[in-house]
Amino acid sequence: MSREETVEWLMDEYGKKVVRLAYTYLKQEQLAEDVAQEVFIRCYQKFDTFRQESSYQTWIYSITVNLCKDRLKSWSFRNLVFSDFFSSKGISHHTPESSVLHLEAKTELSQSVLGLPIKYREIMILFYYEELTYKEIEDLLGVSSQTIKSRLHRGRNMLRKKLKGGEGND
Structure with a gap:
């Protein structure tokens, strides 16, 4: 398989799991979805550096965890969370992933x-x-x-x- 086909397969196979994992760190659906997109961009960019010493799942989860930890440390994340706390009702995005996350979070x-x-x-x-x-x-x-x-x-x-x-x- 080509790089594009492999990354597309990874997105199909692990996309929802990556969103859920990111949500457990960030506790915000939109941020979790943003991180998931960034994860697969990194997978595409760094595909040639994957040494296959671990499974694709471990590699993808590692990228996800690291991106989430970076996001949690960032000033913009802390400021956004603080702002969201005081803002009025946010905009709801009804995607299959957000519906699953919303149900699980309840x-x-x-x-x-x-x-x-x-x-x-x-x-x-x-x-x-x-x-x-x-x-x-x-x-x-x-x-x-x-x-x-x-x-x-x-x-x-x-x-x-x-x-x-x-x-x-x-």
């Missing part, structure tokens, strides 16, 4: 997971929702499997407390 569990600190949230999403192995998460985030196990344990305990009304129920 569940109590989804809200609780999204409320976790990012270092626990990313591990929970990658392990339970994306069903990555410890090794894949280790490669993706650059942390040891012991750290992954520890964060999963702490994240589960935080969720248990939130869901039982222990702390932070808004």
Whole structure:
């Protein structure tokens, strides 16, 4: 397959998953969709540098996580989130992806997971929702499997407390 065909296949195969993963970091549908577009642009641009030491899924998720972390650190993101908090009702975009994200975000569990600190949230999403192995998460985030196990344990305990009304129920 040519580069274009491969990237098109990647978009079909992983597009929705990338949007969902980005949403777990950014908590805004439009920003998640923007990051997903940027992910596949990077895939196209960096396709020749993919060494196939990992799966396409791990490569794409790595790009997604890094772009989301960069976005979270940026001044414009922090300013946009602050502005959105005070703005009136935003414009709703009804796409299949946004409908799925909206439905998922309404569940109590989804809200609780999204409320976790990012270092626990990313591990929970990658392990339970994306069903990555410890090794894949280790490669993706650059942390040891012991750290992954520890964060999963702490994240589960935080969720248990939130869901039982222990702390932070808004």
